Amino acid sequence: MSGGRELGAEGAQLLAPARSELAFDHRGVGDGEQLDLGGLTLGVMTTPGHTPEHVAYLLSDGDQPLALFSGGTLMAGGVARTDLVSPELTEQLARDAYASIHQKLLTLPDELAVFPTHGAGSFCSVAPTGERTTTIGRERATNPHLQADNVDEFVRSVLGGLGSFPSYFLRLRDVNQSGPTLYGRGGPDLEALSPEVVEAMSGEDVVLIDLRSVERFAAGHIPGSIAIELRAEFGTWLGWVVDPAARLVFVAGLGQNLAEAVRQSLNVGYENLVGYLDGGVDAWSEERPLADLAVVPASAADPDLAVIDVRQQDEWAAGHVPGAQHVELGSISAHAFEATPDFLVHCAHGQRAMTAASLMRRSGVASVAVTRAGAQELVAARASRAR
16 A cells, blocks of 8 residues: 555655546656756656556656656566556557556666666566666676567567466555555554454454564464464465455464564555454463474475465476475465375475465365475475485
């Protein structure tokens, strides 16, 4: 969700594309407009592609360009996704992106510094490198999508690199246009809920989100809770695997930052935050049972277990366990698992695997274990046992 409205409430002037149709206070800007920054200027360049109304900003000192803030149009080694608005617009936006890049951005000097919105790991981009900044010349020479000879080849390159993306992306465009809720600097406070209150909520539209580590969740957790470890990617997976209408109760471990959980939840549009379990699982277990779940090293993984790989498509394509079943984490809840196999779930480091296992348990899959091992380690362990 955009933080622009919050900044506006603090007294900042919010600039946005004139075509963005924002329903709250802002200054709409259009192509060619020059904004005076007191000695420097910020030039507006309409660059549709990532969205129909997308703009980039060119910072200049007189006639000397200093930096391009390219937004999502051009990134280090990649370009913006064009499928995040609607399926009907995906191809046309790819064609728009080609025009924006070739007719506008690549007319700028090769030495010009480029500062994109996104870097590696963003679901908003197609095949970026690990760099956060770049130059026009570097992208002209090395960006694989920019080597396309024509617009049709560019479109095939961009659309061929699209993987899945978090489901909340499609919801938040409308939220950002109408205006996110204003919370101010502190944000909302979470209510401390006793185990009795939380237990009484069971059967309602309340979901328990366990923020603890893989090992702590495995050792003991509230039955039916969903494991999403509190880390930088927490909000992404919350927004992908949990119903947006759910009312959330957090289960935290000692020292975990609940304010960070709140911030990331709000950032992906989850505002029904009921509170947190006071005393955590220790308080719950005084009078109520906990469930557990096995975490096994690669060397001890039973070769007869049905392996479920929950990584993204590009990770799977780079190498996977022979015979494994590929079900991306974002699709786990919609997948129908067979009733009889014993499952071993893996990703790259264990966090996604544990989220998947908790969702599988929640849907009725009884026999499921997790390993922190990645595909290569599992393959090596199997090969070692075979010798």
